[in-house]
Amino acid sequence: MNLLNKISIWFIAIVLLVTPLSMYISYSNIKKRLDNVEIERLRSVNNYVAAQLKRGETPEKTSQGLPISIKPYTGSGIIPTNPEIIHTCLDNNGPSRNECKIQINTFVTAANKTYKISSYSYITSTEQIMKGMLTALLLKVLLITAIVFITARILSRYILKPFHHAIDNIHHFNIQKREPLQLLSTSTNEFKKLNEFLRLMTDKAIEDYTSVKEFSENASHEVQTPLAIIQSKVELLAETEINAKQAALLTDIQNSIDKLTRINRSLILLTKLNNQEFLTHEKLKFCRVEKETIHAYSDHIALKNITLNRHCEKDVYIKIHPALAEILLNNLLSNAIRHNVKNGNIEISLTHKFFRISNTGLPPDIPTQELFKRFKKSNQSTESIGLGLSIVKQICEVNTFPVHYDFSDGWHCITVYFDSTENHSLFTPTSYSTPAQEIENIKPSLNFAE
Amino acid sequence: MKILIIEDNKELAHSMTYYLEEEHYICECAYNYNEALERLSFNTYDCLLLDIMLPDGNGLNLLNHIKSEKINSGILIISAKDALDDKIKGLEKGADDYITKPFHLPELHARLRAVYRRKKMDGYNDVRFNEILLNTDTFEVFIHENRLDVTQKEFELLLYFLVNKNRVLSKQSIANHLWGDHTDNLANFDFVYQHVKNLRKKIAIAQGNDYVETIYGLGYKFNASKYNGS
Numbered sequence: 001m002n003l004l005n006k007i008s009i010w011f012i013a014i015v016l017l018v019t020p021l022s023m024y025i026s027y028s029n030i031k032k033r034l035d036n037v038e039i040e041r042l043r044s045v046n047n048y049v050a051a052q053l054k055r056g057e058t059p060e061k062t063s064q065g066l067p068i069s070i071k072p073y074t075g076s077g078i079i080p081t082n083p084e085i086i087h088t089c090l091d092n093n094g095p096s097r098n099e100c101k102i103q104i105n106t107f108v109t110a111a112n113k114t115y116k117i118s119s120y121s122y123i124t125s126t127e128q129i130m131k132g133m134l135t136a137l138l139l140k141v142l143l144i145t146a147i148v149f150i151t152a153r154i155l156s157r158y159i160l161k162p163f164h165h166a167i168d169n170i171h172h173f174n175i176q177k178r179e180p181l182q183l184l185s186t187s188t189n190e191f192k193k194l195n196e197f198l199r200l201m202t203d204k205a206i207e208d209y210t211s212v213k214e215f216s217e218n219a220s221h222e223v224q225t226p227l228a229i230i231q232s233k234v235e236l237l238a239e240t241e242i243n244a245k246q247a248a249l250l251t252d253i254q255n256s257i258d259k260l261t262r263i264n265r266s267l268i269l270l271t272k273l274n275n276q277e278f279l280t281h282e283k284l285k286f287c288r289v290e291k292e293t294i295h296a297y298s299d300h301i302a303l304k305n306i307t308l309n310r311h312c313e314k315d316v317y318i319k320i321h322p323a324l325a326e327i328l329l330n331n332l333l334s335n336a337i338r339h340n341v342k343n344g345n346i347e348i349s350l351t352h353k354f355f356r357i358s359n360t361g362l363p364p365d366i367p368t369q370e371l372f373k374r375f376k377k378s379n380q381s382t383e384s385i386g387l388g389l390s391i392v393k394q395i396c397e398v399n400t401f402p403v404h405y406d407f408s409d410g411w412h413c414i415t416v417y418f419d420s421t422e423n424h425s426l427f428t429p430t431s432y433s434t435p436a437q438e439i440e441n442i443k444p445s446l447n448f449a450e
Numbered sequence: 451m452k453i454l455i456i457e458d459n460k461e462l463a464h465s466m467t468y469y470l471e472e473e474h475y476i477c478e479c480a481y482n483y484n485e486a487l488e489r490l491s492f493n494t495y496d497c498l499l500l501d502i503m504l505p506d507g508n509g510l511n512l513l514n515h516i517k518s519e520k521i522n523s524g525i526l527i528i529s530a531k532d533a534l535d536d537k538i539k540g541l542e543k544g545a546d547d548y549i550t551k552p553f554h555l556p557e558l559h560a561r562l563r564a565v566y567r568r569k570k571m572d573g574y575n576d577v578r579f580n581e582i583l584l585n586t587d588t589f590e591v592f593i594h595e596n597r598l599d600v601t602q603k604e605f606e607l608l609l610y611f612l613v614n615k616n617r618v619l620s621k622q623s624i625a626n627h628l629w630g631d632h633t634d635n636l637a638n639f640d641f642v643y644q645h646v647k648n649l650r651k652k653i654a655i656a657q658g659n660d661y662v663e664t665i666y667g668l669g670y671k672f673n674a675s676k677y678n679g680s
Binding site: 221222224225227228229230231232233235236238239242244247248250251254255257258261265296299300303 | 459461462465466468469472530531550551552553554555556603617618620621622623629640641644645665666667668669
């Protein structure tokens, strides 16, 4: 239940509680007033008659349109000085059904005789007033409810606008873009506080994020120059007169520099991917890149005597930065080759919906999704630096391509879906029978045999 | 060939100078932006090695200067940043090639030669050594004027050897030259071995001399003086 409805319901509950109470108060007040007015009138009539009696005049049967009866007082004891008020609401039928009779008896002594002067009148019965008020009450409550709901909706749009705006902005807030939060100015204190808090929080987050980012970026770049120096010195050293022992040492140094260089490059690439430096709006002919990549690795495929099966649809255009497409495919294919067995197989299929690469290989030691993490390696082979798949994952995330890694029956299968909106099951059965397909079977073509 | 090395790191500049001077190039160094400007106004160079990040200015601005002054030197950018837009900007502003730190010195030399060939030797794309002739335009190899059937990788490998004659070329350097930066997560050394072996075999069949030597486990060397005596 949203805030608005909650407030409205509480408000209406209060109205429902207060209105009958106020109705009761006004009802009793009105009744009292009406009675009082009538009683006053009757009393003044009685007084007038009493004065007439005292003066010895004979009063008329009616006075001021009210019937009057004058009877000698027969009761014994003390004569009451105050007038007697009698309310009678008769439950009879007829014209006086909705009325109540109010009678005033005044006792007066004139010429040694005590008279009881009675006058009476009919007033509208309280039931009638009650009924009228109830109808009014119902209408009133209905009206209030309706107006509360309608105006709440209209007004809330105006009053809660800064709030909704802030919520929307936080929702779309992307720390990687490093844009400060834009909030609507408001005169509501609560929202002012909220906005101020949000602004402080996001500014601080951006600041921290930027400094961490800059640090890792700078660190990676700063490492490059010393690496270049070491690299060049080792190469110059290799040019001098050296013996086999020294050469072996230099080879080890070379290998380590090489690995360090690769790690550093990969980290820089990951940083850049995080920085969204590869945004593009153009579509790339993905199948062409894929073909080129396979071509680039034909040597490697041939050396391991791997059989590569390729099922590709034609004219597959994907929105991805060309450099990323190349790195993505390079990493996936080199991964499939490196972790393959000798005389193994690689299956590549490319459709408009997904790219899938499967290779034969040893079962992984750790859960397949874990392999996307940085520096996670299934078998700690020294050749691999353990960043290839995390780069793949990062590239897919940047382009919002879901990616899955499965292992079953000796096949490693990585699938990259190009459409993030579709619900992808882990294994979608596919048929490769559409005419616009290119089916190729690349057998080892280069002969590296002795 | 006269080269100006614009690099703020002296050790690296020295390495480059040392390597390139052995090729009998004339090398001069500028360690900052202003020094580079000064040297460019007094001398002409065939090639410039330009570090993008200089302590007192951006190397890209230097490119603007070079363009406006109509200095006709081949330009090879050296950068610690593997940034794509830097690369594109640099190439747009008139640089001829781009190399990322850390690099192998033979690779730097090969790139420099390629820039020089394109820029200075207008259209003359032959690289010749004794009986070996390479046409960098058509990717053809001739041994004793007979066309040798080589793959593209073998061609690149031979050219790399010819440019870096008498140099120790590590397997890493060759692998990096042949497969680039991003394919480097595979065991390329076996391929280097295979390619070198195939190339040597092909040249031998065409009755060319086998100049390539193996240097311990370190790498290979194209020994230009191997057959001088005979």
